[in-house]
Amino acid sequence: MRVLVFGHSGQVATELRALNGNDVKIIALDRAAADLTDPAACAAAIDTHAPDAVINAAAYTAVDEAETNAATVHLINADAPAAMARSCAARDIPFVSISTDYVFSGEGTTAWQPSDPTDPQGVYGRTKRDGEMLIEKIGGCYAILRTSWVVSAHGNNFVKTMLRLGAERDTLTIVADQNGGPTGAAEIAQACMTIAKTLPTEPQKAGIYHYAGTPDSSWADFARAIFQQAGITCVVTDIPSSDYPTPAKRPLNSRLDCTATTAAFGIPRPDWRDSLTRILTQLDTPKD
Numbered sequence: 001m002r003v004l005v006f007g008h009s010g011q012v013a014t015e016l017r018a019l020n021g022n023d024v025k026i027i028a029l030d031r032a033a034a035d036l037t038d039p040a041a042c043a044a045a046i047d048t049h050a051p052d053a054v055i056n057a058a059a060y061t062a063v064d065e066a067e068t069n070a071a072t073v074h075l076i077n078a079d080a081p082a083a084m085a086r087s088c089a090a091r092d093i094p095f096v097s098i099s100t101d102y103v104f105s106g107e108g109t110t111a112w113q114p115s116d117p118t119d120p121q122g123v124y125g126r127t128k129r130d131g132e133m134l135i136e137k138i139g140g141c142y143a144i145l146r147t148s149w150v151v152s153a154h155g156n157n158f159v160k161t162m163l164r165l166g167a168e169r170d171t172l173t174i175v176a177d178q179n180g181g182p183t184g185a186a187e188i189a190q191a192c193m194t195i196a197k198t199l200p201t202e203p204q205k206a207g208i209y210h211y212a213g214t215p216d217s218s219w220a221d222f223a224r225a226i227f228q229q230a231g232i233t234c235v236v237t238d239i240p241s242s243d244y245p246t247p248a249k250r251p252l253n254s255r256l257d258c259t260a261t262t263a264a265f266g267i268p269r270p271d272w273r274d275s276l277t278r279i280l281t282q283l284d285t286p287k288d
Contacts, residue, residue, distance in 0.1 A: 106251025180254025
């Protein structure tokens with residue numbers, strides 16, 4: 001199976017590249033090979049490579065910067081995925097696109113269902129929601145996989161930030177009123193691959209799905225778990241989001257109900273504590 005991946009050095013794209021081999025050939029496109037600000041170029045890349053499936057693991061994810069760069073963010077997060085979806089539908093091949101919990105309002109405490117009304121609170125969330133709507137309208141053999149709190153041994157993420165700050169400081173103040181499921185990029189990559197392999201023979205499973213780590217946690221409790229597993233002595237003090245203002249509003253409730261994903265594809269929610277153990281091992285392993 002030849003799988004074309006949009007994205008190359010991002011967290012999930014890096015883990016998708018690691019799946020190359022055996023029955024899967026991964027072709028990962030970096031910005032030079034496919035500029036997401038040029039949707040036509042994305043469609044052309046699919047025509048050129050003629051893959052068996054496409055996974056979109058690329059996005060504009062700088063949430064705060066997005067607030068002052070809406071036009072570019074919309075191109076990358078909405079128009080480009082729509083062009084990919086259109087090309088995949090024309091070829092009748094599966095298209096898996098990664099989305100986010102930011103499409104919801106972030107209110108309440110109940111885990112969000114895939115069918116719940118969206119109400120994004122910022123540019124990032126709105127453009128990802130717009131991309132979802134365009135993909136749905138185009139139809140075809142598609143799956144939108146919403147996830148949250150992505151972490152890995154690659155790129156910039158909460159785990160790596162906590163390891164750095166925890167080694168530098170004795171105490172840290174961490175937001176405690178935002179709750180969600182930390183999710184390993186490796187697990188997201190494997191879930192995308194499972195879905196891409198399933199859709200050709202079970203196209204009726206096209207739609208929107210959720211995938212996030214378990215158990216749900218606050219950022220503060222996640223930080224404590226990171227320090228405990230890493231053997232770092234750093235005291236975490238809980239603070240409310242109001243004590244840490246940001247240009248873009250963060251959702252207080254990022255909990256995602258993943259029941260439908262398990263039922264449709266046999267993919268259970270991953271335990272983020274196991275993901276964290278693996279990430280810490282990877283970070284401790286000397287690079288060649």
